[in-house]
Amino acid sequence: MAMTLTVASSLVLFLHFISSIASIDRSQFPNSFLFGVATSSYQIEGAALEDNKGASNWDVFTHLPGKIDDGSNGDVADDHYYLYEDDVELMHSLGVNSYRFSISWSRILPRGRFGQINEFGVAFYNKLINLLLSKGIQPFVTLSHYDIPQELEDRYGAWLSSEVQRDFGYYAEICFREFGDRVKHWVTLNEANLWPKFSYMLGTYPPGRCTQPFGNCDFGDSTIEPYITAHNMILSHAIAISNYKKNYQMKQEGVIGIVLYAKWYEPFRNITADHIAAKRALTFALDWFLDPVIFGDYPPDMKAFFSSRLPAFTDLEKKMLQLKVDFIGLNHYTTIYAQDCKFSCEVATSDGNAMVITTTERNGRSIGEPGMHNAATIVY
Template sequence: MKLILFYCFVLGFLSRNTNGDLANKKFPENFRFGVATAAYQIEGAWNEDGKGENVWDRFLHENPFMAGYQNGDVACDSYHKYLEDVQLLKYLGVNHYRFSLSWSRILPTGYVNQVNQAGVDYYKNLISALVENGIEPFVTLVHFDLPQPLQDIGGWPNPQLADYFADYARLAFTLFGDDVKNWMTFNEPKQPCQYGHGYGYFPPGYATDGIGDYLCAHTIIKAHARAYHIYDEEFRSQQNGRISIVLDTYWYEPSSDSDEDKEAAERQRQFTFGWFANPIYHPDGNYPQVMIDRIAERSKQEGFSKSRLPEFTTDEIEYIKGTYDFLSLNTYSTYLVNWTEEYPIGNPSWDADISVTTYQDPSWIGSTSPTLDIVPWGMQKVLSWIDQTYNHPEIFISENGYADNGDLNDSQRIDFLSQYLSNVLLAIFDDGVNVTGYTVWSLIDNFEWLLGYTAKYGLYQVDFDSPNLTRTIKESGEYYNNVIVTKCPVDTCED
């Protein structure tokens, strides 16, 4: 009876959708559904069993106010409760679980000369439990949490880190590759670069906008390529897996039909997504030409002797391009873009290098996570743009989700999921985009970086006031299970 009442509720709720018709087609038979988490956000046990310190440990211990005096020291305690979390996954019926390794839990100093066996055993046990329950592991090597000793030698702007990351990646492939067939090198590298070395909001908190962020990205892109080639040349033939990088973007919609606004929107897309995607996914490689030209010109006017954007050599361009087996996308919302006059020449910055205006329509429905308004049609548009811009790659949606206050009756999340999934279907069937998977962020409520525990993304509620950190499924979790079983985001779909 409970289940019948629940589905009656879903039917009634979806019938009052205000963002257009919902797609009533089924997802293809081989389409994969999953959920995601990240090590720092759920594991806790920040200094247990030989784990080393990472940049988020240091940053929030030294600057506790940055996340409202909250941190990931305990988080969801998944280090101790991982078997319980695997059962949550099994109940949902997901095909895959995307999670990240804590580099510092495996290599406490960041270097391969000291391997922490307790950390290795934790991930081996987690991966074994997933495989035994028919859940495919999708493993991210770095999800923001660089080991602090590597930050102490300069962090990602130091090109030497590409070598240390390559060593770590090789070790991870060796340890876990027999059971892991899908790898992601980095999660959203734009965030630690732009917010950590540009704006200074993320660790290490360096405000070197327009310089440090570009240096950071340059190293990470080369580090990704190193890991790809290591896997391709040393492991692929035996392990038969795949490897990618997780890139994130909003959809950027021109605010009018004017050529100027259209050009501004495309410029924003290239500076946001193309910054990392072009060197890897574009047939020509290298950074987007609009970035190369604009940063070089503004650097010259600012009095620099050369562009603030580092250059790839011809050999590096060839080495980096094509280092992917699929395109992994995180996307949540949409912005409108206006053309604007050039920002004044003065202090360099990423925003000034773009010189456009972005904003969200006040009429759009918001969430408890700032800047993540619900704009379902942006999902279809961003998928179609990526498909056309990057020569029709396989696209795997590795994060998409909605933040609220954590109620079990999370009807707004059900609305969000139904509408965004419908727009994935529109991209597949109307635009011919090769989307092969969808991943909800997140399995459980967790630590959401500078938002602490105030933004709840989970399909399961976590009671952070209970000693056991009790997990309870939300109505959206029941809804998502039904989507996975029926491959249909609404009550009835065409066969």
């Protein structure tokens, strides 16, 4: 599972970072600078179906034979649901002053908008938020980090249906109402530009939909479904942004944004085609979401290449997208080479839709030193 680190591993990385760069001192940063750690709900909470929590897509997917290499699952995970006090104390002992975590959608709404609010779930996050604030740690709350109630998957296909926009808006409303008096930093979706590729192009994340040559799934369409789901994610994000800015931001005095996956591309060869390919890869990976949430429409390059695949925004939707995010978070993992293959692409990867071949090596040499699989979230 290529998801955000657990509390423990994030803190270990934080210590390694501080100890390995002796020339950096905290006094060099302004008092307002936030040093933090991050997690995702499915990866750390455990208590998978306890206290009336509903099943999420990950609860179901990880129990399907062959979906997870080592057969593990998040039923217990780091047991954060019961050990959250110890985890917060560990963060406090290291002196971090911010913590980005995600709320489990199915812990708040076990059946989406088709069921009742789970008061046990609301109570858990209230306790966590209050404890963080008492320790001087600012909560950064992500509404959805690759997870969605399985009920919505079963009812209408989750992100494949525009119905999901209503559900996400309803869920966001509950979170703003219940927690917004103390949470001043909201993230709508984590790595929404990567989610459709893993879930609906490569089939490695739930619901595991794909087609050849991208993957060998029982159902799906890798050529069209990633763009349908991305469209619904963008509009779900816009609905939450619109509600927060119109009804909550002024009285709660918070900010709201989105976090995207940000890989950098260098040209494989010093030729015009590869320089253009590197820019195109970045556009198809990042601007795919950035352009709609900032400018209200998809990038011209994507529209030129995929005019038949990209759904169109209505005038009303474009108007809703004019309510801008307050910040953009970037999860940066790595840099890779991009080689143009516009007329000869045979490699089916998540970058392949940009008509590029990507690699981490050139002439037998790696682009950089191998490191831990981790993301540094940079907020703009």
